[in-house]
Amino acid sequence: MVFLQGGQTFDHYGHLVPNPGRTLMSVQTPEKSEEETDTQVVHLSETAVIFEGGFIDFHLHLRGQCDTIGIEELGLLKSGVVAVGDAGTYGWNNWAQRGRTQVVQSRGWVSLLKDGLTHHPEVPTFTGFTVLEEEKLAELFADRQQAENHPVGLKIRLGQHSEQEDRLLLITGVAQARRLQVPLMVHLTGSFLSAEEVVERLAAGDVLTHAYQGRRGNILSQGGISPTVAAAVKNGLILDVGHGKNHFSWRVFQAALQAGLVPTTVSTDHTQNTWESAPVFNLSYVMSKLWAAGLTWEDLYWGVVRNPSRLLQLHPREDAAVVLDFHKETQKFTDAQGETLIAPGVWFPVLVVVNGRVIVQKMEK
CATH class of the missing domain: 3.20.20.140 (Metal-dependent hydrolases)
Structure with a gap:
């Protein structure tokens, strides 16, 4: 399983709040019981934003x-x-x-x-x-x-x-x-x-x-x-x-x-x-x-x-999350007509958890 520490997350109403700590359960297999599953602790930056469920x-x-x-x-x-x-x-x-x-x-x-x-x-x-x-x-x-x-x-x-x-x-x-x-x-x-x-x-x-x-x-x-x-x-x-x-x-x-x-x-x-x-x-x-x-x-x-x-009539996933963090680098966001909006940076996934397992981790940026 994965434990996310730090960063920000969303409450039931969709408001951004400090992350109180979130555990994402892994999918158990016959070869690995819940007692045998290790916990991976991931420390997030203050600016990181957690989207529980992915x-x-x-x-x-x-x-x-x-x-x-x-x-x-x-x-x-x-x-x-x-x-x-x-x-x-x-x-x-x-x-x-x-x-x-x-x-x-x-x-x-x-x-x-x-x-x-x-x-x-x-x-x-x-x-x-x-x-x-x-x-x-x-x-x-x-x-x-x-x-x-x-x-x-x-x-x-x-x-x-x-x-x-x-x-x-x-x-x-x-x-x-x-x-x-x-x-x-x-x-x-x-x-x-x-x-x-x-x-x-x-x-x-x-x-x-x-x-x-x-x-x-x-x-x-x-x-x-x-x-x-x-x-x-x-x-x-x-x-x-x-x-x-x-x-x-x-x-x-x-x-x-x-x-x-x-x-x-x-x-x-x-x-x-x-x-x-x-x-x-x-x-x-x-x-x-x-x-x-x-x-x-x-x-x-x-x-x-x-x-x-x-x-889409989907059930929320309790074993998944994506964490975004801000990368400061001037962006030119264009539309279909070629018009551009200049922004100071871009949000990108630093962590992706699926089935309770980390599949992407880019915490060094």
Whole structure:
């Protein structure tokens, strides 16, 4: 087991408080009983911040059997991510081939596109659902007792071909989500529909991902945040960062912060093209960007632990933690439009504990 001494942690309400001392239990094996397990004491700096349970990346793409965009599990663990939401990599037709994990907990959003993003960058045109296709989609949600086997919700991707297709996707997605009684996640970047038209059809618990994107269909209106979008968020619409390579704008994000629209979930939208590459790198890097722009530690804690845990229906892990510490080195945090925010440093994982065992330790920095 691992005992963390020093540093700061979060209380039940998400407030940052001095760490009273935290023991992380290891997973016992037949070869090693609890009495035989040694305790490793780790001394943390005063500035270190402990995220008990580890990070949950609400929106990324896992490598499955037949896609070319998903990422592997091992890199996630080393970055402190112990649970993820796979956001529409696979569709209702090839869901059985989706990415599986051994240590990282995973839940998925099934794409309304037949085969999801497995033919990326080619995105097929959506022409609607037949009755037989509706039945096949419903089968994926039939066994609600086996949470890891069925999707957590539906995903649609706007902005690919035309206004007509976007409207059909939105109407169909909303109808199917209501029929199945699951949330709908909407990819907003490049939408041919206005953000107002999109959110007016959504309900509390639905997810607007790439919420802070700066391209067509963004949430700005006359220089500020659209009142329609602000009202939808107040009524329970989920705002997901989904940073990615093309889905984040400082101009939009800063306007949103001024309007009090902080993200519900902080996520990377990781693919093979963005893993450990600018402007995403990893989840702690995205968190550093948003912290530098004004998000509080409480906002970040809820964004990478509490909210994604609730929305993905995951049980908190008592055998995991990630510890961040500050590295002073001038950073140029860029967005998809090339705009830059200068910051004095970056938060990075100095310790990652999974299954009660240290898998990353960089305490010398």
